[in-house]
Amino acid sequence: MATQPIEIYNTLIRKKEKFTPLNSPFVGMYVCGPTVYDDVHLGNCRTFISFDLIYRYLLFVGYKVRYVRNITDAGHLEGDRDEGGDKFAKKAKLEQVEPMEIVQKYTVGFREVLRMFNTLSPSIEPTATGHISEQIEMTKQIIEAGLAYESNGTVYFNVEKYSQKNNYGILSNRKLEELLEGTRELEGQDEKKGRLDFALWIKAKPEHIMRWPSPWGWGFPGWHIECSAMSTKYLGATFDIHGGGMDLIATHHTNEIAQSQVCNHCEPVKYWMHTNMLTVNGIRMSKSAGNGFLPLELFSGNHKLLDKGYSPMAVKFFMLQTHYRSTLDFSNEALQASEKGFERLMNAVSTLEKLKSSGKSSSDIKSLCAKCYDAMNDDFNSPILLAHLFDGVKTINSINDGKATISKEDLSLLQKTFHGFIFDVLGLKEEKPATNNDDLLNNLMAMIIEMRNEAKEKKDFPASDKLRNGLAKSKITIKDTKEGTTWEKEK
RNA sequence: GGUCGGGUGGCCGAGCGGUUAGGCAGAGCUCUGCAAAAGCUCCUACAGCGGUUCAAAUCCGCUCCCGACCUCCA
Incomplete structure (x- = not known):
């Protein structure tokens, strides 16, 4: 169906390259999912909406995609410092509930928000707690390979030793020496041999409620090992696409590559894709900066930064108007512009359904439709796709006004293309309340x-x-x- | 401090060597009893200073701003 091959920007080589699946038409895609110890925030949503777009387009052009997106429900440390700050335990203490109640609450909330954004469910949504044994196995393998060591019940990955034969900074494009310079001397790090070493398994302290038995005593898995374990289990030692937010490149994904490489003796991922951050007034929206609002606050408008509420589709449309690798800045003005633009697009879609053909087409419909594919083939460029669709909107309205004409064949093509790209690829949907059934x-x-x-x-x-x-x-x-x-x- | 990525018209946001991106806002016109919707037209910008080139928003250098990562975050 695609008029040209898909080009994907690969973080590994820092440029676009032709997408060739390892086992076409099958595609394996892994995306780092949320840590469910708090409400999903909008930045997370943007990443998942971006990968939903990618997933949808790959399906649209005929690939058989297995899309795996994990749920992190096991406590991991605040960084790799040995401070024992299990997020789930902390939150549970605060809310006076079981850790798994926290997990349940926010997992349900997360799915609900993504449902409102009309994203497709991944093929598999594995949880970290459901794969403890796989993570222990992997940790054992890394120890056996001589690249991890136990220290007082905690197991660390030996980054400097790994670097002797592997390029640890392959993804972040940084040299080991530079990385070492960047680290700081932190308290309580005596257990670690190297400053860059990170935990594969963490010894549980008395206050840790989430704990599992392991060869190294009671504890819980380190943050990075879960993704290595689950991606390997469901997609194999090497798979096509691995995605996540850009903030995961330097630490999480870098460590993930190292772990998988040691266990599977091959590069785990062919194409690394990273989405850019969401900003508010130019500053990254984040939990710690406190400049964020929750999706539900955005929908209702119940937040001091918001003039009014914006519907999930208006917000999604707003996000789709920016390329996934660019930062996206939130403002009321921009949101209102998207709201109107979205409405105009949807009005044209309903006009298109009742449009009548007559004679020859007064504009090149085939070329317009081909451009839609070209836009998406160029690293999933949804802003360009939307620009072409708006050219189509103009054409549709002109025909409707009797100022332009369209042939029967072209009308059918235009309807098919609009429907396919707007609903199947962009994943937009009509939001107007059904008036017919009242x-x-x-x-x-x-x-x-x-x-x-x-x-x-x-x-x-x-x-x-x-x-x-x-x-x-x-x-x-x-x-x-x-x-x-x-x-x-x-x- | 180190490493990256940016600075585009009133706002948002593509493009990344030669073409009107697109959306929103604004102005005028057409249609309409008036509106609304829609169409047409207008608004033609690329932080600054140099350089390369027949040609630069796009490449190179410098300067000034901004952001991200290096510490949990998608």
Whole structure:
């Protein structure tokens, strides 16, 4: 279906390259999922919406994709410092509940928000706690390979030893010496041999509620090993795409590569893809900066930074108007612009459904449709795709106004392309409340419109305007078109 | 401090050697009883200073700002 091969920007080589799956048409894709100890925040959502777009497009052009996105529900340390700050235990103590209650609560919340954003479910959504034995196995293998050591019940990965034969900084494009310079001397690090060493298994302290038995005593897995274990289990030693936020490159993904490399003796991932950060007034939206708002606050408008609420689709459309590798800055003005743009696009989609063909096409529809594929093939460039779709919107409206024409064949192609890209690829959906299945409202509206039209025929405009203004107070908009009077209710 | 990535019209945001990106806002016109919607037209920018080139927003150098990572975060 694609008119040209897909090009993907690979973090590994820092440029775009042709996408060739290892076992076409099968594609393995792993994306680092959320840590479910708090509400998902919008930055997470952007990453998952971006990979949803990628997943959807790969499916759209015919690939058979296994999309794995983990749920991190096992406590990992605050960094690799041995401070024992199990996030789940901390939160549980604060909320006076079981750690697994925290996990349950935020997992459900996370799925609910992504459902509102109309993202597809991954093929597999494995949890870290469900794969403890795999993580212990992997840790054992790394110890056997001589690249990890136990120290007082905690197991560390020996980065400097690994670096003798491997390029540890391959993903972050940094040299070991530079990395070593960057580290700081921290307290309580006596257990570690090297400053860059990171934990594979962490000894549980009395306050840690989440704990499992292991060859090194009771403890819990380090943060990075879960992804190595689960990606290997479900996608194999080497798979096609691994994704996540850019902030994961330097530490998480770097460590993941090292672990997998030691266990599987090969580079784990062919294409590394990273999404950029979400910012608010130019500053990264983050938990620690406290400049974020939750998706539900954004939808309701119930936040001091927001003038009003924005629907999930308006927000998603806003995100799709920016390329996934660019930072995206939130502002009320930008959100309002997207809200209107989205509405215009969706109006054109409904116009397109009832459009009539006649004679020859007055514009090159085939070329327009091909451009949509080209845009997505170029590293999933959704802003360009939307620009082409808006060219289509102009064409659709012109045809509807009788100022342009379209052939039967082209109309069918345009309908198919619009439908495919807007609903299947971008994953947008109509949000207007269904007015058709409310008989009472429909009947009342039909009556009011009839009364108004009678008034209009008698040129009694004060009366017709009174009806229209009255309806406006109930957020119902009246439109007089050539085909008659229509109405719609604001959501 | 080190390593990356940026600075594009009123706002958002593509492009990354030669073409009107696109959306929103604003102005005018067409349609309309008036609106709304839609269409057409206008608004033509690339932080600054040098350099390379027939040609630079796009390449190179310097300067000034901003951000990210190096410490949990997608």
